[in-house]
Amino acid sequence: MKKLTQLIFLVVFSSLILSAQIVRTDYVESELISEVESIKPGEPFWLALRLKMDEEWHTYWLNAGDAGLQTKIKWTLPEGFTASEIHWPYPEKIYLEDLANFGYEGEVFLLTKITPPKVLEEKEIEIKAKASWLVCKVECLPGDAEYSLKLPVKDSTPQTIEKWQQAFSDTRFNLPLQNSDWKIQSTKNENAIKIFLIPPQNYSSVNEIEFFPYDGSIYQNAADQNFTRTEKGYELTIPFDDFKVEDPDTLKGIFVSDIGWRGENSERALEVIIPFTHLGNDEAAKSSGIILALVFAFLGGIILNLMPCVLPVLSIKIMGFVKQAGEDKKRILKHGLVFTFGVVVSFLLLAGILIALRAGGQELGWGFQLQSPEFLIILSIFLFLFALNLFGVFEIGTSLMSFGAKSSGKSGSFGDFMTGVTATIVATPCTAPFMGTALGFAMIQPPFVTLLIFSFLALGMASPYLLLSLFPAWLKYLPKPGKWMETLKQFMGFPLVATVIWLAWVLGLQTGSDGVISLLAALFLASFGVWIYGKWGTFNNTKPVKFIARVIALFMFIGGLVFAMNTTTNNNLPENFNSKNTSGIKWEKFSQQRLDELRSAGIPVFIDFTAAWCLTCQVNERVAINSVNVVKMIEEKNVIPLKADWTSRDDEITKALANFGRNSVPLYVIYAENLGEPIILPEILTSGIIIDALQKIN
Amino acid sequence: MKLLKFPVLFLILSLALFASEAKVGEAAPGFTLKDSNGNEHSLSDFADKYVVLEWINYDCPFVKKHYDSGNMQMLQEKYTGKDVVWLTICSSVPGKQGNFDNDEINKRSSDHNAKFTAYLIDDTGEVGKAYGAKTTPHMYIISPSGVLEYAGGIDDIPSADQEDIAKATNYVSKALDELMEGKEVEVKTSKPYGCSVKY
Numbered sequence: 001m002k003k004l005t006q007l008i009f010l011v012v013f014s015s016l017i018l019s020a021q022i023v024r025t026d027y028v029e030s031e032l033i034s035e036v037e038s039i040k041p042g043e044p045f046w047l048a049l050r051l052k053m054d055e056e057w058h059t060y061w062l063n064a065g066d067a068g069l070q071t072k073i074k075w076t077l078p079e080g081f082t083a084s085e086i087h088w089p090y091p092e093k094i095y096l097e098d099l100a101n102f103g104y105e106g107e108v109f110l111l112t113k114i115t116p117p118k119v120l121e122e123k124e125i126e127i128k129a130k131a132s133w134l135v136c137k138v139e140c141l142p143g144d145a146e147y148s149l150k151l152p153v154k155d156s157t158p159q160t161i162e163k164w165q166q167a168f169s170d171t172r173f174n175l176p177l178q179n180s181d182w183k184i185q186s187t188k189n190e191n192a193i194k195i196f197l198i199p200p201q202n203y204s205s206v207n208e209i210e211f212f213p214y215d216g217s218i219y220q221n222a223a224d225q226n227f228t229r230t231e232k233g234y235e236l237t238i239p240f241d242d243f244k245v246e247d248p249d250t251l252k253g254i255f256v257s258d259i260g261w262r263g264e265n266s267e268r269a270l271e272v273i274i275p276f277t278h279l280g281n282d283e284a285a286k287s288s289g290i291i292l293a294l295v296f297a298f299l300g301g302i303i304l305n306l307m308p309c310v311l312p313v314l315s316i317k318i319m320g321f322v323k324q325a326g327e328d329k330k331r332i333l334k335h336g337l338v339f340t341f342g343v344v345v346s347f348l349l350l351a352g353i354l355i356a357l358r359a360g361g362q363e364l365g366w367g368f369q370l371q372s373p374e375f376l377i378i379l380s381i382f383l384f385l386f387a388l389n390l391f392g393v394f395e396i397g398t399s400l401m402s403f404g405a406k407s408s409g410k411s412g413s414f415g416d417f418m419t420g421v422t423a424t425i426v427a428t429p430c431t432a433p434f435m436g437t438a439l440g441f442a443m444i445q446p447p448f449v450t451l452l453i454f455s456f457l458a459l460g461m462a463s464p465y466l467l468l469s470l471f472p473a474w475l476k477y478l479p480k481p482g483k484w485m486e487t488l489k490q491f492m493g494f495p496l497v498a499t500v501i502w503l504a505w506v507l508g509l510q511t512g513s514d515g516v517i518s519l520l521a522a523l524f525l526a527s528f529g530v531w532i533y534g535k536w537g538t539f540n541n542t543k544p545v546k547f548i549a550r551v552i553a554l555f556m557f558i559g560g561l562v563f564a565m566n567t568t569t570n571n572n573l574p575e576n577f578n579s580k581n582t583s584g585i586k587w588e589k590f591s592q593q594r595l596d597e598l599r600s601a602g603i604p605v606f607i608d609f610t611a612a613w614c615l616t617c618q619v620n621e622r623v624a625i626n627s628v629n630v631v632k633m634i635e636e637k638n639v640i641p642l643k644a645d646w647t648s649r650d651d652e653i654t655k656a657l658a659n660f661g662r663n664s665v666p667l668y669v670i671y672a673e674n675l676g677e678p679i680i681l682p683e684i685l686t687s688g689i690i691i692d693a694l695q696k697i698n
Numbered sequence: 699m700k701l702l703k704f705p706v707l708f709l710i711l712s713l714a715l716f717a718s719e720a721k722v723g724e725a726a727p728g729f730t731l732k733d734s735n736g737n738e739h740s741l742s743d744f745a746d747k748y749v750v751l752e753w754i755n756y757d758c759p760f761v762k763k764h765y766d767s768g769n770m771q772m773l774q775e776k777y778t779g780k781d782v783v784w785l786t787i788c789s790s791v792p793g794k795q796g797n798f799d800n801d802e803i804n805k806r807s808s809d810h811n812a813k814f815t816a817y818l819i820d821d822t823g824e825v826g827k828a829y830g831a832k833t834t835p836h837m838y839i840i841s842p843s844g845v846l847e848y849a850g851g852i853d854d855i856p857s858a859d860q861e862d863i864a865k866a867t868n869y870v871s872k873a874l875d876e877l878m879e880g881k882e883v884e885v886k887t888s889k890p891y892g893c894s895v896k897y
Contacts, residue, residue: 066832067894069856097897099832134759134858139795140893142759142858217850217889242721242830243849243887 023145027057027135032127032147033109035168035600036158039125039151042118044602044673045158046168047149048109049073049086049131058103059133061091063216063253065101069134069142071110076128080117087111089174090256090269091212093221096138100222102212103136109171116153126150160597169596176254176269178676180261183233186251188276191240193219193251198233201292204264206257209234213253217245250275266659290449294456301460310427310461312390312492312499317419317465329472336469338413340462342420347458348451350424355447370611371649376507377519377564379425381557384500384523385530386422390493393527394534420462426499427461509612510648518564525560529553584631590644592652595671604639604672604697609657609665611646617666624685633694639670672697720829722886726838726846727828731787731818734803739785739816741840748782748874751838752814753831753895755788755796756806759858760892761834765810767860770835770852774813777874786814789826794896796834797821823897833892837870839877847883848873849890856891 022031029052036045051059051071060068075083088110091102114127132144160168181200186193197209209227213219219238226237252273260266304310317339370376388394459466468474500523508516529552536549588594590607598605608625610617624630634641644653646665660667660680668681670693679693719727726749730740741749752770755761764770774784788803790796798806803817820826829838830849839848853866873883 067892069858069891096894098827099894099897101894132859136893138894138896139757140759215889217887245850245887245889 021147021149023147025143025145026141027054027137028052028059028133028143030131030145030147032129032131032149033161033164033167034149034151035160035164036151037161038154038156038158039116040154040156040158040601041116041120043158044113044115046111046113046600047127047129048111048164048168048171049129049147050107050109050167051104051133052107053105053135056105057135057137058094058101058105059108059135060101060103061212062086062088063102063212063214064134065093065103065216065221066099067096068101068103068136068140071131071133073110073112074130074132075112076130077114078116078122078125078127080120081125081127082115084113084115087113087175089171090176090254093210093212095222098222101136102216102221109167111168111171111175120153122153124150124152157597157603158601160600165593165596168600169592172596173267174269175267176271177261177267178271180270182261182270184255184272184274186274186276188248193238193240193276195236195238195251196230196233197235197255204259206234206259208258209236210256211236211238211253212256215245215248215252217241217243218248219244248276262660263658263662290452293453297453297456298460298463301457302463304427304457304461305464310423312495313419313423313426315488315492317423320419332472333469334413335416336466338416339420340459340466342417343424343462344420344455344458345417346421346424347454351451351454355450370506371510371647373507373510373515374565376503376510377522377561380500380503380507380519381522381526381561381564382422383426383496383503385526387493387496387500388527388530390489390496392490394530395538423461424458506612506647522560522564525556525563529556529560532556584626584628585634585641587641587643590642590653590656592656595642595656598640598642599671602673604637604670605642606634606639606694607642607644607667607669607671609644609646609653609662609667609669611665620666620668620683620685624687624690627687630687630690630694633691637694637697639672639694639697670694670697674698720838720846720849722846722849724846725844726840727825729820729825729828731820731825733816733818734800734807736800737816739818741844744783745844746842748777748842748877749840750777750782750784750870750874751829751840752784752786753789753826753834753836754786754817755790755834755893755896756798756803757795758834758893763858763860764835764852764863765812767863769863771811771813773868773871776871778813778815780874780878782874784814785816785818786812787818787820787825787831789820789823789831790896791821791823795893796896823895826895826897831890831895833890834895835892836890836895839870839873839883841877847877848886850885850888851890851892854888856889 022029031050033048033050034045035048039045049071053059060070062070064070071086073083073086077083089104089108091104094101094103094105116125127149128146129149130144130146132142134140134142183198184195186195188194195211199206211219211225213221218241220241223239226235228235250273253271255261255270255272256268257270258268260268261270320335504516504519507519532549533553536545537553538546541549587608590609595605595607608617608621610621612618633639644650644656646653646657657664657667660669666683668685668690670679670681675696679696681689681693726741728741730738732738756765761770778784788796788798803819807814807817818825829836833851835852837848837850837852838846841847848869850869852870853863853868855862855866869885869888873885876883
């Protein structure tokens with residue numbers, strides 16, 4: 001019974017607070033809306049003045065431009081409450097003949113943050129507001145309206161009102177960012193100012209940037225801002241108004257760009273308050289993005305050789321070199337070139353597939369291969385057989401000799417090529433986390449540039465071998481061939497087996513234990529097959545035995561593969577993953593909605609964009625994020641940890657990553673009210689880095 | 699962004715850029731206009747006198763603020779009484795708000811009991827553009843030697859609310875008083891506020 005009364009009360013009550021008091025005045029429909037259903041003492045919340053103008057009519061931004069008047073809100077708040085200034089979404093330029101105004105057509109939400117006191121006795125509070133504006137088409141009319149909003153006070157975390165969620169979220173996205181990675185400088189002379197905007201190295205092309213000054217009477221509001229592209233970035237030239245009210249020493253206003261300030265489709269407005277500088281050595285403008293990206297890709301490629309995924313393959317390649325030491329120089333060079341070619345081709349192929357899939361509208365990022373169970377199975381079987389080969393269970397026929405580098409030096413080009421391909425395929429799980437920013441940059445470039453960057457990555461990876469092939473004399477510094485090579489080769493099988501275990505774990509997270517069992521069965525069949533092949537399928541057996549052994553081996557190999565593929569479905573078990581790694585931190589599952597809720601409630605958030613297949617992520621989680629001090633600090637600061645698990649395809653997370661200009665994991669983000677802009681942590685974490693960042697939260 | 703959708707419009711507008719000839723501290727651009735009674739007036743007719751230019755559009759809420767409250771008429775009466783020439787100029791082009799025939803102008807002016815020296819008709823917008831007039835009202839003061847001494851808003855509270863007039867600092871009367879006392883004008887420019895001039 002009690003429940004029923006509660007329910008009735010709730011229905012009546014919520015209909016009361018939700019019933020919008022829409023006020024209709026000349027050419028404007030307006031109302032005061034709340035983002036939350038209830039409020040919690042001490043926790044700030046957001047209200048919005050919704051103005052919906054009739055067609056062709058507009059109201060104004062904080063700077064109305066040449067004419068017009070900014071919209072104003074006068075609050076009547078309960079005791080202890082405070083209201084912020086209006087947070088204005090960026091406006092559009094509205095031309096009236098030779099004049100330009102800054103305002104809004106259609107519908108606009110002007111946000112205000114209300115902070116209630118820490119202690120509240122009342123069960124319900126009432127907020128009153130009086131808004132006044134000027135609405136203009138060509139002619140203008142002042143308008144005003146009064147609103148009242150009642151909100152219940154509860155101790156629970158406020159829930160957002162679904163009806164307005166999108167509007168608040170969209171509006172927030174249109175608020176100017178407080179800072180960015182762009183370098184912006186401005187100089188002035190008697191007649192005009194010149195603004196230099198230099199994007200961060202990894203930035204896609206911008207087609208339009210417009211400046212909206214905070215002061216309406218310094219610059220010519222209707223003037224063409226002369227947006228031009230320069231070698232280093234972009235430039236704007238804005239003439240002063242003939243009657244400028246002051247000679248400014250600071251550039252104040254917002255820039256609006258067509259693609260956004262944190263990568264494509266990010267926030268389009270950026271607030272800038274910078275003093276004018278003197279023309280001359282514009283230090284900021286020295287980089288040329290693409291060339292730098294190419295250099296980093298090359299260096300990254302070299303470092304890739306040291307990654308655990310790549311090391312076994314490459315140590316074998318080195319041994320190949322050692323064996324080749326005595327060979328003819330031309331042959332050695334050819335080996336090196338073909339290997340390099342193999343690496344480049346496979347990198348380009350992977351990049352090409354990715355570009356094509358993305359062009360087809362799929363939300364994919366680098367490392368996407370590892371989101372596919374089928375790919376994981378094939379890669380696992382491949383690596384496992386490779387390990388067995390290293391252990392000496394079987395040898396591969398002459399044509400594939402250098403595969404295992406067992407070659408006497410007379411290996412074919414195909415072998416060199418395949419070693420390159422193998423190295424690349426095996427390297428992919430390591431590239432994704434390691435090259436995060438660079439690959440994110442690469443993916444938002446035109447396809448040609450993307451492919452160029454990947455080529456440099458590939459060249460970097462192949463460069464040590466290419467160098468050795470060019471200067472075979474250096475090989476004499478390597479140890480002489482001998483028995484140790486056989487031992488090393490066998491030993492290198494173990495990292496490969498370990499990699500298989502890791503891949504199986506990733507697969508397990510995607511498909512559950514069924515997938516892992518299927519994979520193990522496939523590995524069993526394949527290893528049985530190659531054992532038969534190694535025992536009876538090689539040339540020292542009679543022809544019929546050889547034939548039968550080979551058929552059986554092939555059958556078992558293919559059978560195992562097909563079996564594993566057919567029994568594996570992507571079950572998507574991220575919860576499983578979440579609970580698995582929670583030794584210290586109580587993760588919540590990431591969703592944009594949850595993030596928006598927490599942010600609007602002013603609760604600090606730590607987001608871990610991760611994936612099971614991302615090695616760096618796993619290492620970071622173990623050594624840094626789950627360290628005792630970090631766990632303690634997160635609890636102390638009341639930070640809500642959100643885990644965005646990208647192990648399997650997830651469009652929402654791909655989009656969230658894109659908001660940070662990223663296309664890959666790991667990415668660590670801290671939001672806190674007092675920080676303004678979110679903090680983005682480096683990709684390689686230590687507990688110290690996280691603690692330093694968390695300490696900035698109030 | 700609308701701007702991106704209409705690059706052509708943008709281009710045309712930027713070519714027709716606002717380039718006023720008037721500058722504070724320099725000679726005010728000359729003009730000759732007919733008033734609402736058909737008489738011609740030239741700026742040069744008023745050499746040796748202070749001249750106030752007031753841009754007007756009777757239907758603009760900001761103009762109404764200062765006329766319905768009597769604020770504008772009070773200023774006109776006070777300063778024309780001190781031998782200041784007060785020229786009210788309407789740059790609304792035909793077909794746009796504020797463009798009236800002479801009878802209508804004179805009727806409205808007498809209804810408001812306006813005290814300007816003359817109501818000048820600039821229905822090509824030429825004079826308005828020469829002075830860079832953006833809003834109604836937009837105020838200018840020219841010294842007896844023909845130098846532009848002030849350009850900007852009527853006061854420092856941009857609103858359409860009559861109640862704000864008492865609280866505001868009136869830049870026009872302040873500048874005129876300073877000039878007549880032989881002082882330097884303290885605020886030579888301010889942001890004009892109001893409706894856009896209907897060019």
